[in-house]
Amino acid sequence: MARMFGTDGVRGAANVDLTPEKAYALGRAGAYVLTKTNHHAPQIIVGTDTRISKDMLQSALTAGMCSMGARVYPAGVLPTPGIAYLVRKYKLDAGVVISASHNAFQDNGIKFFNKEGYKLPDVIEDEIEYLCVNALDTLPRAAGYDAGYITPCESALTDYVEFLKSTVPDLSLRGLKISVDCANGATYKAGPMLFAGLGADVLPIHNNPNGFNINDKCGSTHTDSLREHVLVTKSDAGFALDGDGDRLMCVDDKGNILDGDQIMAICGWYKKRRGELVNNTIVSTVMSNLGFFRMAKEKGINIEKTAVGDRYVLERMLLTNSTMGGEQSGHVIFLEHNTTGDGLITALQILKVMREEDVPLSELNKVMEVMPQITYNAIVDNVKKSEYLSHPVIKAEIDALEEKYKDDGRVLIRASGTEAKIRVMIEGRDTAMIREDAERVGKLLELILS
Secondary structure (H helix, E strand, O other), X not given: OOOXXXXXXXXXXXXXXXXXXXXXXXXXXXXXXXXXXXXXXXXXXXXXXXOOOHHHHHHHHHHHHHOOOOEEEEEEEOOHHHXXXXXXXXXXXXXXXXXXXXXXXXXXEEEEEOOOOOEOOHHHHXXXXXXXXXXXXXXXXXXXXXOOEEOOOOOHHHHHHHHHHHOOOOOOOOOXXXXXEOOXXXXXXXXXXXXXXXXXXXXXXOOOOOOOOOOOOOOOXXXXXXXXXXXXXXXXXXXXXXXXXXXXXXXXXXXXXXXXXXXXXHHHHHHHHXXXXXXXXXXXXXXXXXXXXXXXXXXXXXXXXXXXXXXXXXXXXXXXXXXXXXXXXXXXXXXXXXXXXXXXHHHHHHHXXXXXXXXXXXXXXXXXXXXXXXXXXXXXXXXXXXXXXXXXXXHHHHHHHHHHOOOOOEEXXXXXXXXXXXXXXXXXXXXXXXXXXXXXXXXXXXXXXX
């Protein structure tokens, strides 16, 4: 049986894979596992993004938690990193986010944070999953005076925004025109509120969620509309967040797109020059652009590589005592400020560099040369997606590709941790050639593994 937890919590089609029954079970088991050593009733904060299924899943999840005697504090629509912060601020036992991040509205997910604001390690997730599947009815039930209850957390949004401001003391954005794509998601209030509160002229787009339009041709995975908006309005910068607010893509004043690698290059080189890059190290994944690694070598910055997934980036950051790391997808962690990727903190860090260097973002963007990179997302059977290396025809094709690009390029093929896809990424000098090769291999994967 496939593992219930993926690389970012439990995720699936709402009311199909991720049902109210499963949410209820996760609520009971999660509340038990995360608070079983307590000598008080569990205290848990819950946030959501804007998907139509949020109410259904939150009702079931909180019912499960209350059955364990939990005091549950719904925070409403709030970015994922906001929950990670508020768990610590309010000294609660756990936090839960109901979101499927950058996925379409039909999907949803449930992810837990412990009392320190960190996502759960595999061993804790496995314990929760075991109880959900095998022993849910053996867990205690709170009754009478011990029954759990719900108290809305009215101050969550303002407390989170004030925290964000505190990460860049004395930063003023007066005179800057900033475009913000909120992806019709969890940042639709927090983003404009933050930048306006620091004095910027804020031009938000995709900030009218209706339950169905989250990530729909907008946000960090669809930056075309933000790029056009920046150019038309002559904005100094544009920021595209994803559905739950933990990722960020940027658009500079000339309309160029900046991904997580470029963001880390700008902020890392800035910190390096000021002696603020802890251990002179940035943690990135194997998917980072070859140009990022070349930049780091040229600037004398150490790069720690890890598997794809923000949880693995964070694990390596903690292991190496580093405070900066992230993914090309825009999930960047500034550990001195928050325990997970935070798109709004990342935007503030970029704006801080712009202000202190007193140069436009397009000038900062020259710190690294981006190698052409093409990714083909092959849609395959979810059960078969991990079998690609065991098929002789596929393996032979991959071996030939790696030989072809070994001297001036790179090939990376990996199964997605959250979707029924295998990602074929190729870097090289010739964009047309790498596109052709990526598509050919991607279609071969679809043919054999669908």
